[in-house]
Amino acid sequence: MFNRLRKKPMTEEDTPVNKPSTARLNLFFFAAFVIFSILIFRLAFVQFVEGPELTYMETSRNTKDIPLAPVRGPIYDATGEVALAYSEPVQSLYVLLYEDYRNDERRQEAEELAHDLAAVFKQFNPGDKEQPDAEEIIKRLDLKSQKAHGYTPRLVKSDLTTKEIAYFMEKKAEYPGAMVLEENIRKYDPDGVAVQVIGYTREFKGQQENLDKYIEISKAEATERDPGLRYTQQEKVGVDGLELQYQEELRGRSGYQSIDINSRNLPEGTMKQTPPEKGYSLVSTINKEIQMAAQEAITDELRRLPKAITGYAVAMEVDTGNVVAMASMPDYDPNDWDYDKIKYVFRNGTTESFPPNDAKPSRAESVVLLGSVIKPLSVLIGLKEGLFTAGQTYHDQGYAVLGKDGRQVKNSHSAYNGSITARRAIEKSSNAFMIDMVGKRLLSKYGSEGIDIWDKHMKEFGLGVSTGVDLPNEFLGRLEYTNKDESALTRLAFASFGQQAKYTTMQLAQYTTMLANKGKRMEPHLVKEIRDADGNVVKEIKPKVLNEVDFADAHWNEVHKGMVTKVSSFDGFPYDYARKTGTSEQGTGPNKKENGVFIAFAPRDNPKLAVAVVVPEGGFGSVSASPIARKIFDAYDEVYGLDGTPKGKKDEGKNKE
Numbered sequence: 001m002f003n004r005l006r007k008k009p010m011t012e013e014d015t016p017v018n019k020p021s022t023a024r025l026n027l028f029f030f031a032a033f034v035i036f037s038i039l040i041f042r043l044a045f046v047q048f049v050e051g052p053e054l055t056y057m058e059t060s061r062n063t064k065d066i067p068l069a070p071v072r073g074p075i076y077d078a079t080g081e082v083a084l085a086y087s088e089p090v091q092s093l094y095v096l097l098y099e100d101y102r103n104d105e106r107r108q109e110a111e112e113l114a115h116d117l118a119a120v121f122k123q124f125n126p127g128d129k130e131q132p133d134a135e136e137i138i139k140r141l142d143l144k145s146q147k148a149h150g151y152t153p154r155l156v157k158s159d160l161t162t163k164e165i166a167y168f169m170e171k172k173a174e175y176p177g178a179m180v181l182e183e184n185i186r187k188y189d190p191d192g193v194a195v196q197v198i199g200y201t202r203e204f205k206g207q208q209e210n211l212d213k214y215i216e217i218s219k220a221e222a223t224e225r226d227p228g229l230r231y232t233q234q235e236k237v238g239v240d241g242l243e244l245q246y247q248e249e250l251r252g253r254s255g256y257q258s259i260d261i262n263s264r265n266l267p268e269g270t271m272k273q274t275p276p277e278k279g280y281s282l283v284s285t286i287n288k289e290i291q292m293a294a295q296e297a298i299t300d301e302l303r304r305l306p307k308a309i310t311g312y313a314v315a316m317e318v319d320t321g322n323v324v325a326m327a328s329m330p331d332y333d334p335n336d337w338d339y340d341k342i343k344y345v346f347r348n349g350t351t352e353s354f355p356p357n358d359a360k361p362s363r364a365e366s367v368v369l370l371g372s373v374i375k376p377l378s379v380l381i382g383l384k385e386g387l388f389t390a391g392q393t394y395h396d397q398g399y400a401v402l403g404k405d406g407r408q409v410k411n412s413h414s415a416y417n418g419s420i421t422a423r424r425a426i427e428k429s430s431n432a433f434m435i436d437m438v439g440k441r442l443l444s445k446y447g448s449e450g451i452d453i454w455d456k457h458m459k460e461f462g463l464g465v466s467t468g469v470d471l472p473n474e475f476l477g478r479l480e481y482t483n484k485d486e487s488a489l490t491r492l493a494f495a496s497f498g499q500q501a502k503y504t505t506m507q508l509a510q511y512t513t514m515l516a517n518k519g520k521r522m523e524p525h526l527v528k529e530i531r532d533a534d535g536n537v538v539k540e541i542k543p544k545v546l547n548e549v550d551f552a553d554a555h556w557n558e559v560h561k562g563m564v565t566k567v568s569s570f571d572g573f574p575y576d577y578a579r580k581t582g583t584s585e586q587g588t589g590p591n592k593k594e595n596g597v598f599i600a601f602a603p604r605d606n607p608k609l610a611v612a613v614v615v616p617e618g619g620f621g622s623v624s625a626s627p628i629a630r631k632i633f634d635a636y637d638e639v640y641g642l643d644g645t646p647k648g649k650k651d652e653g654k655n656k657e
Contacts, residue, residue: 070252073279199241228253252279293635321522349505371584426562577602596624
């Protein structure tokens with residue numbers, strides 16, 4: 001049985017051959033290729049992508065880069081020659097702490113240094129109480145590193161005198177760690193030119209929790225690897241106006257000091273310094289001569305008017321959108337900042353602000369009802385919507401009737417104008433015409449949606465939306481006609497003659513420009529060029545049309561012909577010009593306020609300049625606001641020429657009428 005079960009011996013021919021299949025070989029080589037590719041990719045990623053980061057992390061263990069504030073670029077007026085803001089170099093004394101002074105033994109050495117430095121300052125500045133004493137110097141040295149790391153140089157004194165600079169340079173060996181470094185302080189034109197437009201600077205430390213721009217920068221600081229983009233706590237940054245709007249362009253790049261540190265976070269070895277880079281310069285559209293004329297004109301009117309305490313004016317070129325003057329008075333001295341003195345008046349004509357009256361915060365606010373200056377647009381809307389025709393007459397009996405209760409809304413002084421057309425309604429400033437022919441008829445045609453139609457037209461003219469101006473914190477207006485607590489009839493009726501919305505002076509200037517150029521909403525510009533440190537133009541801000549409205553040319557002409565209200569302050573003005581006065585009323589009885597508003601453009605047939613003026617609590621616009629506009633037009637004519645030919649300054653003693 002055993003023999004039967006035993007297998008026959010296998011010969012060479014009988015031995016099986018295990019040959020791998022083609023599919024298995026392909027799979028093997030593909031897997032090897034993938035693994036090899038992954039290794040190559042990872043090696044390349046580490047070398048080229050993570051390499052700089054790993055190198056930085058390695059070197060940053062023993063080396064720190066201490067930022068030096070950059071040199072902030074200047075801001076010029078429209079001529080490119082008059083500096084409205086500039087950085088002035090000063091020499092400052094810093095002290096680098098090479099020891100840990102948190103224990104009492106070492107602290108005595110620091111106190112001796114503080115007394116020595118205080119004696120030096122007193123020696124070169126006898127009788128000057130502003131010089132830091134020993135106690136103040138100890139605070140500035142921050143011996144316990146509560147404000148800065150141990151390796152960060154401590155600012156002891158800014159703006160050293162030439163004698164102090166020479167002393168510390170000569171005695172350098174006697175003061176190890178003491179360094180005289182060049183810094184820059186921000187200065188502004190001593191004449192106070194457009195200070196609310198230019199803005200001001202403050203330390204970064206106080207702004208990184210208040211302004212969105214610096215909140216984001218502060219968040220990015222932890223991961224910022226470029227020393228040139230890092231901010232110090234003491235670095236001055238823009239807080240308002242163009243200083244804030246163009247912070248990145250003006251700032252430049254930080255310099256930095258590279259220093260080796262030990263395990264105690266204290267410096268060791270020598271310090272290498274890379275100097276900061278100067279920022280770009282701005283050439284603004286503001287012309288100093290025209291700006292000063294506007295500021296002086298407002299100030300003169302405020303002295304004359306019994307109730308007015310603030311005034312605003314914006315002068316904008318019709319074709320370019322360049323703002324040649326933007327005045328808000330009273331203003332302040334940015335070289336001698338005192339916020340408590342000016343906190344109610346330091347805003348410009350694009351923002352909302354209130355005067356110093358906490359009990360009545362709405363008194364003389366900068367954003368006011370427009371009053372009758374809206375009437376050219378009311379008529380345009382009426383003609384566009386087919387509510388009436390240019391030649392159609394309306395019998396103005398001095399008032400319009402609202403609602404079933406027979407409520408009367410009167411013209412100014414209850415003026416009876418008789419039979420008038422749309423053109424005469426603008427000239428005579430008829431409230432009754434606007435209510436009956438525009439407000440009521442919009443309601444009749446569209447029902448409650450008439451409010452939406454009105455709102456659409458307002459925003460097409462820049463009223464209630466951003467003007468696009470290159471300034472921060474623009475206020476968009478307060479649209480009271482959207483308040484549904486009142487009837488649609490009341491809202492449309494009062495909106496039609498300027499008593500249902502409040503707008504900024506900049507919005508009013510943009511609207512006036514649209515009236516002048518027949519429908520192009522120009523973006524207002526306060527900067528026309530950005531230049532590098534060598535004076536090369538790196539960016540030119542060109543005119544920009546934000547939107548256009550389509551109105552018949554005949555309608556524009558009808559409105560322009562109606563803008564002929566008699567204004568005595570323009571007696572002798574050598575150009576034909578279009579204008580509209582306004583007196584917006586707020587409150588009733590003893591709380592009633594009358595705000596002076598005025599708009600104009602000149603020349604009428606080939607407009608070059610549009611001007612808007614608002615004088616809160618100034619009374620009639622023809623009395624309070626128009627004299628300011630006249631002086632702005634005269635100044636523009638002298639500098640640029642309303643007809644294209646500059647007239648220059650008139651001879652002293654001649655009456656500028």
